[in-house]
Every structure is written in C-alpha cells, then in structure tokens.
Amino acid sequence: MKKALISGVTGQDGSFLAELLLAKGYEVHGIVRRASTFNTGRLDGIYADPHESGIRLSLHYGDVTDASCLRHILEKVQPDEIYNLAAQSHVRVSFDQAEYTADVVATGTLRLLEAYRDHVRVLGRAVRFYQAGSSEMFGAANPPQNESTAFYPRSPYAVSKVAAHWYCVNFREAYNLFICNGILFNHESERRGETFVTRKITRALSRIKLGLQSKLYLGNLASYRDWGYAGDYVEAMWLMLQQDAPNDYVVATGETHSVREFLDQAAACVDLDWAKIVEIDPRYLRPTEVDVLLGDATKAHSRLGWAPRIGFQQLVTLMMNNDFELARQEKTLREAGFTLPLGGGGRG
C-alpha cells in the first residue's frame, strides 16, 4: 500500500486529494495546524476514529514554520509521495501579512524540501514531491500563460510562490530528486474558503435571496480568471507524480471569465439583479492586481492525459446549489430560534 503525506490537508484541495488517494487505496497522512477551533470540517466525510481498526487516514499536528516537526513526521510516516499544499493562500491578505506569507509559502516549502532531501539521503528511499504552484506567479504576464511564460508576480503571495517554485527546480537539479511543480490556475468548489471571490458571491447571493443578508461588498469586478473545479485539479497533482520523470505542468481550463461574468451566472441561478445589491468597497481592492489569467494546459493534456470535466457554468451552478441549500438550512434554524455563528461580513 502506497503512503502519501499531505501538508494543507484541511484546505479545499487537501480534502479532495485525501479522498482521491484513499479511493486509490493509499494510506494517507495529513499535517494539521493546531487551532483553538475545529479546522478539520472538510475532512468530516473521510475521517474515522483512530481507535478503530483498518484506518487509512491519519492526522499529525504540525506546521511548515516548524522544521523539526516536519522531520519527525517524515521519519514516522515514511511516505512514498509528499504533496505540499500548505499555504497562507489569500492574495489580498498577503499584502497585510507579507512577512508571514513568505515564511509559510516560500520558507515553509524550503523547510519541507530540506527535511525531504535528508530523509531520502539517510534512508535511501525513493520519495516523490508535489509542489502547489500557482497561476498567480504569472501575474502581469500576457495571456495565454503556459510553462514557458516568464513569471511576473504581483503580490507577496505570488513572489513567495515563485521562490518556492525555484527552490523545487533547484532541489530537483542539484540533488536529483523527483519533484514536480504544478502551476494550477484558480479552482473552486463547494468547499472553497468563504473569503475567495467565487464562494463569497455564491454564499451572499443565496443568503440575499432568502432575506438573510441585504448587500454584498466586493472589490475589482473587471479581473479575469481561468476558473476550474478543484476535484478535477487534484487528479492532475496525482498524475504528475505517476510519470517516469519529474516535470512542471500548467493545469487550467483554457477559458477565462471576469468576476462580473461570475456574478451574472450566479445571480441568474436565483433570479436576482446583482447590480441592485452589490457595492464596491475599496478595502477589497489590491495594491497591484492580476488582470487576466488564462492557462494553456496543452502539456498536461498531452503528457498526463488530463482534462477538466466541469466547465464554468456547471461550476457556478454546483456552488450556487450547495450554498442555496446551506442558506435554506440557516433560515430554517433561525426561524426555529437558533442563532448561528455565520455571516462573515467585512471579510474577504
């Protein structure tokens, strides 16, 4: 049975990847940050009591800012594949917490790479490593962007991802390690964090439709993103590590849409006129914006045999269906006299 170690297992992608690997028969180990509240909600569907027998998902407390814990976890788990998904992944927040973002996203990757390199050297094990790179690294580069496009990062987050990317390339070349950089364009789902624009929109429009909220405050509506479905994208991560040789791949749908278009589609699902409820709040604007992301995933199509299954319209619809159902449940509970710790106004 193959063993995989996932940093960032509690995130959107970590939860989809853990499900995929369990379905493929892997033993899956995830690194979880200690928090004062539960942060494993996305794993509820696959988590089982560790006291039961035959458990194939194990969680380990750890943090990519703590090098010695990463070494201990590697020693204990002895994985065949490592997926480095841990990140402070919010671009707007990275302007407010630039140093912290660099510590987690850039130096955190370096810490895990150093622990991985020593593990392979000391134990002589063949271990493969996936790095969660981002289309944000292309930033201001002209679209369409592919593996040959020069990076032009436009945020502390993107600069940190570029550093992590090049650490990976350097470790691959210097120490002959099996390391792949996935350069993934935006991917969303019903598990997307609530402060990213797609989920912020689908949650708010659903709640507004049911009278639970009156306004939606957003930033720049003119930017374009190549939005795919997270469940499709984790398959590409796995495929990269199954090849004969390590390489870097762009993963994208090849279609781009503006935030405005996302609003149009989402509002149409619940028959709302968004122009009457959306207001622009400058706090959500970024000091430097990425205007257009549009990926060319030809290499992933031809070498990995990967293609997205879910298109833009289907993505918006599945997110709206999910969030409308959540809003409906919230309304029912409120009418029954319960108050819920929901809302999230002023964030994102």
Ligand code: NAP
């Ligand atoms: P996400 O939902 O924000 O998840 C990030 C994960 O990293 C969470 O599990 C988080 O833990 C964990 N984490 C944060 N700081 C950490 C630390 N110091 N030590 C250990 N773990 C830490 O992000 P995602 O959308 O799943 O994305 C996964 C990865 O792909 C990230 O590296 C992201 O930058 C990258 N990426 C995402 C996209 C996209 O469109 N989704 C596109 C390209 C690249 P908590 O749950 O405790 O916060």
Ligand code: G4F
């Ligand atoms: O949803 P977003 O915050 O995603 P962004 O910045 O594209 O980053 C996401 O995708 C990257 C891959 O390209 C990942 F690496 C990264 O970790 C993250 O997952 O913003 C999308 C667009 C931006 O142009 C932003 O300015 O939406 C615009 N926007 C407009 N109003 C807003 C808002 N974004 C957020 N988060 N909140 C708003 O109110």
